[in-house]
Amino acid sequence: MPQIFHHSTNALAKITIYGAVFIIVAALWVAVELNRSSWNTGQWVERQQPVQFSHKHHVGDDGIDCRYCHTSVETAATAGMPSTAVCMSCHKQIWADSPYLEPVRASFRTGKPLEWIRVHDLPDYAYFNHSIHVQKGVGCSTCHGRVDEQPIMYQAATLQMEWCLECHREPEKFVRPKNRIYDMAWRPVNTNSEQLAEGFRLKAEYKIQGRRVLESCSTCHR
Amino acid sequence: MSRFRNTFGIGVLLAVVCFAGAACRHDMQDQPKIKPYRGSSFFGDGLASRPPVQGTIARGHLRSDTEFYTGKKPVSSASPAPASTNPYTDDVDTFPFPITQETVVRGRERYEIFCSVCHGMTGHGDGMIVRRGFRRAASFHDDRLRQAPVGHFFDAITNGWGAMPPYAAQVPVQDRWAIIAYVRALQLSQQNIKTQPGPSGTPLPQGSSQPQSQPTPAAGGHQE
Numbered sequence: 001m002p003q004i005f006h007h008s009t010n011a012l013a014k015i016t017i018y019g020a021v022f023i024i025v026a027a028l029w030v031a032v033e034l035n036r037s038s039w040n041t042g043q044w045v046e047r048q049q050p051v052q053f054s055h056k057h058h059v060g061d062d063g064i065d066c067r068y069c070h071t072s073v074e075t076a077a078t079a080g081m082p083s084t085a086v087c088m089s090c091h092k093q094i095w096a097d098s099p100y101l102e103p104v105r106a107s108f109r110t111g112k113p114l115e116w117i118r119v120h121d122l123p124d125y126a127y128f129n130h131s132i133h134v135q136k137g138v139g140c141s142t143c144h145g146r147v148d149e150q151p152i153m154y155q156a157a158t159l160q161m162e163w164c165l166e167c168h169r170e171p172e173k174f175v176r177p178k179n180r181i182y183d184m185a186w187r188p189v190n191t192n193s194e195q196l197a198e199g200f201r202l203k204a205e206y207k208i209q210g211r212r213v214l215e216s217c218s219t220c221h222r
Numbered sequence: 223m224s225r226f227r228n229t230f231g232i233g234v235l236l237a238v239v240c241f242a243g244a245a246c247r248h249d250m251q252d253q254p255k256i257k258p259y260r261g262s263s264f265f266g267d268g269l270a271s272r273p274p275v276q277g278t279i280a281r282g283h284l285r286s287d288t289e290f291y292t293g294k295k296p297v298s299s300a301s302p303a304p305a306s307t308n309p310y311t312d313d314v315d316t317f318p319f320p321i322t323q324e325t326v327v328r329g330r331e332r333y334e335i336f337c338s339v340c341h342g343m344t345g346h347g348d349g350m351i352v353r354r355g356f357r358r359a360a361s362f363h364d365d366r367l368r369q370a371p372v373g374h375f376f377d378a379i380t381n382g383w384g385a386m387p388p389y390a391a392q393v394p395v396q397d398r399w400a401i402i403a404y405v406r407a408l409q410l411s412q413q414n415i416k417t418q419p420g421p422s423g424t425p426l427p428q429g430s431s432q433p434q435s436q437p438t439p440a441a442g443g444h445q446e
Contacts, residue, residue: 062339063350064339064350081259088387089387090351094351094354113269123251
């Protein structure tokens with residue numbers, strides 16, 4: 001019987017065997033990157049809403065505080081969405097006949113709530129609570145980015161578990177003074193140990209719990 | 223050979239588990255439970271939560287303290303003063319609880335969230351929304367509003383006043399009184415500069431309730 005494979009194919013066989021290792025590793029790497037990409041997490045994706053509501057106009061230009069509309073952010077798990085009556089408190093008089101506001105007026109007439117499309121949506125098996133973060137010195141912009149510069153809302157963080165844990169492991173890198181929580185321009189300075197000392201001071205002042213609580217599975221999966 | 227078959231079998235099993243996991247993911251992600259702001263197809267109106275039956279009073283929420291919850295005097299003690307001298311006969315004229323430093327600080331914070339957009343940081347009625355075309359909001363430094371009893375302010379916040387919308391849904395009762403305490407502090411702070419000309423407010427230095435002797439020409443105290 002003649003040889004089917006020539007001697008030289010031995011080398012090829014060896015290359016494929018060792019190459020497979022690299023291919024598998026590369027495939028895993030691609031999978032991990034895809035998992036973190038905005039294609040999977042929805043990060044940076046702008047969602048079109050039933051009303052062209054702009055945070056840039058309302059927060060950036062008009063200086064309305066987050067809590068005027070998201071009233072329960074300091075006291076409840078959910079930040080709270082403004083009712084149609086809240087929009088109408090101003091829009092009964094200003095831009096009262098703008099065509100962009102027709103859905104709001106229709107909702108006010110009929111009593112049927114506006115249906116906003118969710119931008120941030122954690123899976124139902126994860127538990128999140130706004131009030132604890134706001135009370136313990138984590139500001140809106142740490143998680144939601146420069147809301148005052150977003151004409152259309154998008155998700156500024158991946159909202160993946162590793163993102164939550166990055167902060168839960170070292171909150172001192174992210175906490176800020178209480179009076180800056182709603183300050184969209186605040187940036188953490190945590191590059192050297194001196195600046196981190198401020199974070200540790202705030203961490204102690206807010207009595208932020210240790211890693212045992214903040215990393216425990218049942219804190220977020222309850 | 224059987225070793226290879228085992229490995230191969232485990233490989234297939236892993237792949238199946240992975241794909242099955244991917245398939246399950248959305249069931250766990252969107253569980254058929256009711257969460258805040260999530261709709262429901264169960265009721266005709268599409269809302270998940272039901273409004274309480276008219277007249278329901280939650281345990282511990284009987285609003286028996288009329289002065290605290292309405293800013294009005296209890297009917298029996300309302301003085302029958304002639305309406306011509308005092309238009310606010312049934313409004314209470316004292317705070318229903320002692321005002322402390324914390325109340326005023328809280329009031330300032332709440333004022334700057336809910337009122338300053340129209341009434342301006344200093345209460346002259348020239349907030350950002352007014353500058354964008356809303357009807358001019360009342361200035362708290364008018365003589366009429368200086369003399370108005372606190373209950374009248376409570377009424378305006380709770381039920382609205384003329385062109386002003388009601389804020390009962392956004393501002394809890396305790397905070398409404400705190401805001402009024404801060405408005406009183408604002409009125410005091412602006413008392414001796416109220417003769418200054420110009421429609422725009424005189425910004426107070428942050429954190430100070432001292433009257434400012436040199437009014438700056440720039441309008442309002444907004445961070446723009």
